[in-house]
Amino acid sequence: MKTLQKIISQYMRHVTYLLIAIILVIIVYIQIANEQRQACENATRTFYQIEQVLNQNQEELAEVREAYSKTCLHNAEAIAYIIQNEPSILGSIGGLKKIAQFMEVDEIHIFDKTGRIYAGTHPEYYDYTFDSGEQMSFFKPMLEDHSLKLVQDITPNTAEAKLMQYSALWSKNDDFIVQVGMEPVRVMNVSAKNELSFLFSLFRVNLEAGYYAIHSETGEIVGSTDLTCVGKNLTEIGLKLDEITDDEKGFHAVINGEHSYCIFTKIGLNYIGRIIPNRVLYQRIPWSTFMLAVCLIMITLILSYAVTGYMNKYVVGGIHSINERLYRIAQGNLDEMVDIHTSVEFSELSSYINTMKKSLLDNNKKMSYVLSKTKMYIGVYEYNQHMKRVRFTEYVPQILLLDHKEAARLSSDYLMFKEFIDNLRQNPIANDSGVFELKDHYVKLEEITDNSGVFGVIIDVTKEICERRKMEAERDIDLLTGLYNRRGLEMKLTSLFNNPDELAHSALIMIDADNLKTINDTYGHEAGDVYLKKIARLITSIDVKKSVSARLGGDEFVLFWYQYDNEKDLLNALSMLENIQEHNPVPLNDRVYVPLRFSFGYCLTAKNMDYHRLLKEADKRMYQQKRKRKASASGIPQSSEPT
Secondary structure (H helix, E strand, C coil): CHHHHHHHHHHHHHHHHHHHHHHHHHHHHHHHHHHHHHHHHHHHHHHHHHHHHHHHHHHHHHHHHHHHHHHHHHHHHHHHHHHHHCHHHHHCHHHHHHHHHHHCCCEEEEECCCCEEEEECCHHHCCCECCCCHHHHCCHHHHCCCCCEEECCCEECCCCCCEEEEEEEECCCCCCEEEEEECCHHHHHHHHCCCHHHHHHHHCCCCCCEEEEEECCCCEEEEECCHHHCCCEHHHHCCCHHHCCCCCCCEEEEECCEEEEEEEEEECCEEEEEEEEHHHHCCCHHHHHHHHHHHHHHHHHHHHHHHHHHHHHHHHHHHHHHHHHHHHHHCCCCCCCCCCCCCHHHHHHHHHHHHHHHHHHCHHHHHHHHHHHCCCCCEEEEEECCEEEEEECCHHHHHCCCCHHHHHHHHCCHHHHHHHHHHHCCCECCCCCCEEEECCEEEEEEEEECCCEEEEEEEECHHHHHHHHHHHHHHHECCCCCCECHHHHHHHHHHHHCCHHHCCEEEEEEEEECCHHHHHHHHCHHHHHHHHHHHHHHHHHCCCCEEEEEEEECCEEEEEEEEECCHHHHHHHHHHHHHCCCCCCEECCCCCEECCCEEEEEEECCCCCCHHHHHHHHHHHHHHHHHHHHHCCCCCCCECCCC
């Protein structure tokens, strides 16, 4: 036996040393390939991010330009309106500067009908005309066509060559032209973010790695983390244009006198490249290979002496004993117990086998319980403290929305699976015992727990819950506006007023749409529906603490605002109901707009008050306001453009 052990030990060492040499060679090649692959992945990911940032910056630049143009024109319209209503301000430069400061513009110029500046915030520009320069001549067509509203692209102004954006339009009475100038600071800031060298500096994590942008036709370096290379030809750093390909795989080259690994891709007209010196890319390989070799040799020496002795002393005898008992169990002797204690491993194996056998014996009882609970497709799972793995049926991953990888991970450890189930229990559905929400799905869960394990049943009840909620929504929601209907409002207010201490300062508001009948009679009921939906959107768009919104039917709406800290803040919010009517015309069709008007009355709440009484009082005040509004209005003003 000793001679055989010596032969086995020598044989194991020789084979292991050979395997170590082969493994080390393979590992070196794998590490080289892995470092190159990792470098390519990092580069590809960075290239994608750079491309996305460039695209986003271009989109942002277009949006900012458009926003500046609209703002510039809107400011000109507002200033023209102010000056037309108060023409005396044209004689006050200080007054015009205050208007410019208020409207957040840099320049205001007032032109007469001949195109000459005769007033404005900058007297040094007085007597300039539309013929005073290329930038000024852009607006000259306005002298012929008074309907023009022009917004000029960002361009250097005539006097100082400073980048500005100008807009101009005639006053409503055609007495003068208002030109507004705004310095496009934000546009210039966004434009600066598109500079490639700036982008490279943002994405440069490894300071040893360099980024280059090379024009695909000329070979000029148009951007780099090394600013000294910008403007050079790529041949000056050791590359040729025909060496660069739009390929995810990299290549080796000598860059600036240093052996490097290069990865390039094409974005637009430029090749974008990431270049890493070989000394940086492969710097971890020698040390990791050395440490691996040391570890493998130590393992070989230990195993060569330990394995042989352990095999003969523990393994062979233990395996033989277990095989005998498993054979008897396989023959139907389920009372046979596996009880091998020659090692900790065999002791644990014996325990697992006995636990598994007990689980199999209990299977009929548990499945009977499942079938008694439901006739639907169900998921069943089981785990206990003696087995690390979780057993579950094929429907469990489907019901719990697990992909193959996640299902395998959870089944490998009952503690992870138990944590998943505990997290699921953190999202119970009110009034549904044992039902929990899972990513917009609903799962019914029941478990049987004994001293050592858990047996669970799960059922997907998403369809039933959704159908029930749909029925509840159709019962309580107004289909036209999406607000609560009368029944939904009653239920919500009853619930809230049952806990008056949580309401704090609050108010009930009654709203009645003005002129709905006239709109229906004039433009049809579809136009009336558009009018009501616009009111619903506006009154629910106001920024308030907490609110409940409802349409009682016809042209009546109810708002309940609550949880305000003080009455002043609540009254300030109520004042916004009046303000939103001033600048929100309703488009009934492509050409007809009507002003949005409604009457409202409100009642501040107090403790122990019945909300029905509050509604009546708010309704009374609303009708008082409506009578006042009717007394001062003779019909529905309309126009072909929004007012």
